[in-house]
Amino acid sequence: MQCEICGKEIRGEPATVKVEGSEFNVCRECEKYGVSVKRAPVAVKENASPVTFVSKQKAPKNYFAGLDKDIVEDYDVVIKEAREKKGWSQEDLAHNMKEKAHLIKKIERKEIMPEEAIIAKLEKILGIRLMESADSVDGYKGNRNRETTLGDIVSIKRK
Numbered sequence: 001m002q003c004e005i006c007g008k009e010i011r012g013e014p015a016t017v018k019v020e021g022s023e024f025n026v027c028r029e030c031e032k033y034g035v036s037v038k039r040a041p042v043a044v045k046e047n048a049s050p051v052t053f054v055s056k057q058k059a060p061k062n063y064f065a066g067l068d069k070d071i072v073e074d075y076d077v078v079i080k081e082a083r084e085k086k087g088w089s090q091e092d093l094a095h096n097m098k099e100k101a102h103l104i105k106k107i108e109r110k111e112i113m114p115e116e117a118i119i120a121k122l123e124k125i126l127g128i129r130l131m132e133s134a135d136s137v138d139g140y141k142g143n144r145n146r147e148t149t150l151g152d153i154v155s156i157k158r159k
Helices: 075-087 090-097 103-110 118-128 134-138
Strands: 014-021 023-028 069-073 131-133
Touching: 014 134, 023 103, 075 118, 090 103, 090 118
Parallel strands: none
Antiparallel strands: 014 023, 069 131
């Protein structure tokens, strides 16, 4: 076994020291660099069965969960009309959302697209819907049993 500080081969029993919150197995020379950790001897019964640890497995995270929804195209108008309906200024809305007024101004001028957390706050505070299913965005209501084609994704503009 090697010393975890200097790398020398440890002869005999290694010392366990704590250095800035981390424990290391070290040689006797490097023992001075940390605080010695005393380990209580573990009593082992002769007929004891080995301990098995059961770990809880988390369900795998679905990274595509929110991709079936998209923000409405005229989100800036929807937000502005809902805010004005409540009689709030941009500063009032920002205060109620605990955000900066500059953010609201940029969203209403359509300079930036709001993040999911901001969209959720806007929907809750203003009582509006900003997200719609991706199928209704393009008007596609095709057969779900067939594979998606390029024509399902692209809309062709003709003169």
